[in-house]
Amino acid sequence: MIRALTTRRTELAPFLLLLPAVATMLFVVALPLIFSLWTSLTPYKLTKPNTLYDFIGLTNYIRIFGDWDFWEAFLRTIAFLTVAINVEFALGLGIALLINKITWGQRGLRTIMMFPMMFSPILVGFQFKFLFNDHIGVVNNALQSLGLTDQAIPWLVDAKLAMFSITLAEVWMSTSVFAILLLAGLFAMPRDPLEAAKVDGCNSWQVFRHITLPFLMPFAYIAMAIRSLDVARAYDLVAVMTDGGPAGRTELLWTLVARVGYDEAKMGQANAMAYVSTILSVLFTWYFYRKLVAARRYMGGAE
Numbered sequence: 001m002i003r004a005l006t007t008r009r010t011e012l013a014p015f016l017l018l019l020p021a022v023a024t025m026l027f028v029v030a031l032p033l034i035f036s037l038w039t040s041l042t043p044y045k046l047t048k049p050n051t052l053y054d055f056i057g058l059t060n061y062i063r064i065f066g067d068w069d070f071w072e073a074f075l076r077t078i079a080f081l082t083v084a085i086n087v088e089f090a091l092g093l094g095i096a097l098l099i100n101k102i103t104w105g106q107r108g109l110r111t112i113m114m115f116p117m118m119f120s121p122i123l124v125g126f127q128f129k130f131l132f133n134d135h136i137g138v139v140n141n142a143l144q145s146l147g148l149t150d151q152a153i154p155w156l157v158d159a160k161l162a163m164f165s166i167t168l169a170e171v172w173m174s175t176s177v178f179a180i181l182l183l184a185g186l187f188a189m190p191r192d193p194l195e196a197a198k199v200d201g202c203n204s205w206q207v208f209r210h211i212t213l214p215f216l217m218p219f220a221y222i223a224m225a226i227r228s229l230d231v232a233r234a235y236d237l238v239a240v241m242t243d244g245g246p247a248g249r250t251e252l253l254w255t256l257v258a259r260v261g262y263d264e265a266k267m268g269q270a271n272a273m274a275y276v277s278t279i280l281s282v283l284f285t286w287y288f289y290r291k292l293v294a295a296r297r298y299m300g301g302a303e
Contacts, residue, residue, distance in 0.1 A: 092178025125240030159249035185219035
């Protein structure tokens with residue numbers, strides 16, 4: 001009997017140890033998700049608390065799919081994500097290849113390479129907002145001092161230039177994610193295929209195209225999956241630099257969600273937008289996961 005009780009306690013011990021973590025996850029994650037899902041099915045407004053109990057089904061979702069502001073922010077987010085991830089991949093690949101060739105001071109360079117990703121997006125936003133300021137910005141002062149322009153360029157006022165400035169800030173902050181993962185891939189690459197290719201007479205481009213790049217693609221898709229989640233829910237960088245302006249021309253999905261939820265107090269509609277944005281993030285992650293599986297299969301790895 002005593003042995004049976006001891007065995008039972010031993011079996012229950014792992015679950016009891018996990019109980020505080022599970023309870024915390026339920027309180028911090030599950031309950032807010034359930035609450036936000038419920039509010040997305042109601043006309044809940046912060047200024048009218050009683051609307052929390054008025055169930056309207058999928059009306060909010062139907063309404064946002066007919067909202068042109070939502071579709072503009074949606075397409076702008078897709079374009080921003082696509083450009084940022086591809087530029088970060090190209091730059092990160094170049095940096096990783098260069099650092100991999102260096103034999104002296106490589107550790108120091110790897111440390112310096114990680115600095116941009118250590119800054120919070122809010123701090124990066126303020127830095128680039130100052131750099132691209134119309135009157136006191138470093139970029140405009142430098143261009144005018146060099147005689148390249150005789151007037152201030154409205155980097156954060158013109159719609160296209162503002163989007164370019166935000167993208168540049170995002171790329172500067174996050175390229176190191178790609179560089180670090182791709183550099184890890186270069187360190188893990190076996191040397192035998194490279195030496196065999198050189199013996200067979202392959203030039204540097206052929207070795208890179210057919211051996212190095214395919215081997216690095218699984219690492220690249222891991223970085224893309226991570227970055228797609230970050231970029232798809234980008235808010236703080238845009239909020240600090242332009243706050244969605246001018247005239248909503250740099251507004252992304254999550255800045256639109258914040259404006260509708262807090263400025264207009266339409267929390268039910270904002271949560272419906274947030275769930276659509278979450279689905280977008282999941283789809284991008286799934287897409288890059290499938291590409292990762294295909295790349296591993298191409299290289300003969302396990303799925």
